[in-house]
Amino acid sequence: MPELPEVEVIRRGLAPVLVGRSFIAVTTGPARLRRQSSAVEFRRWVIRRRLQELDRRGKYLLFRLEGGATLLVHLGMTGRLLLQKKPGKPPAHVHLTFRLDDGSRLLYQDVRRFGQVLVFPPGERPPPLDKVGLEPFSPGLTPDLLRQRTRKRKKPLKSFLLDGSAVAGIGNIYACEILHAARLSPTCPVERLSVEDWARLLRETRRILRAAIRAGGTTVADFLNSRGETGLFQFDLAVYARAGQPCRRCGNPVSRLSQAGRSTYFCAQCQG
DNA sequence: AACGAATCCTGTGCGC
């Protein structure tokens, strides 16, 4: 479900409430996530540890705990982190419940169970982070670097954006929107892009991600922030899930094709 | 090495 903007919206919602608090109990549900630490590991490294910082890398959330352990959360497709101020009837598909020292609860809910919740002891770098590319807002990410990294590579531009090894945090929705905004074809092999093309792509990437964060993320089906609220950026989407409807720039009907098993929405006129 | 495809899950919405 959530891409970089949605994860960042969750981070910004949780950080002011959670930082400085400590976890006092953890409960695990009957069904396991794709990747999930054991209850014993959670108790050992998370319980009675104060939360010092809440960071984000790509689509990963990193809870930095007192003593140096890290709790890593990836929301997969349908994961949610929900904050319950007062104990109430928990919603369905809650797989983890963290109780806090002020009586509130942090729930991890995930219908499809594609998510990950893993704890890493102090000093251990979480392996999933090794494959995460540069942050889109990092000053080190430049058009020249992108041009260098894509020499003699024939991967279609859309797949390149999705795989996250160069630029982190972009998923299917924002890949489609960014390519449309930059007027670049999703099928174009990356080796054919000029430095000017990469500069435009990078500019539009930053503009769209920033706007989506400001709008509280995109809710197409499942996304809710930590307070259970939807985002608003779905009303600003130019192409995603709009096959057959007129392109907002030129009026041509939006096309749809399948790339690497995912739907790509684009305007054949604007993105030729 | 660098691609694409299949895979892990459940829920929803469509056509018949």
Added chain:
DNA sequence: TGCGCACAGGATTCGT
């Protein structure tokens, strides 16, 4: 109304 099928925002693993 019910059934089967396609599809859904991600990351990993496997085959070519």
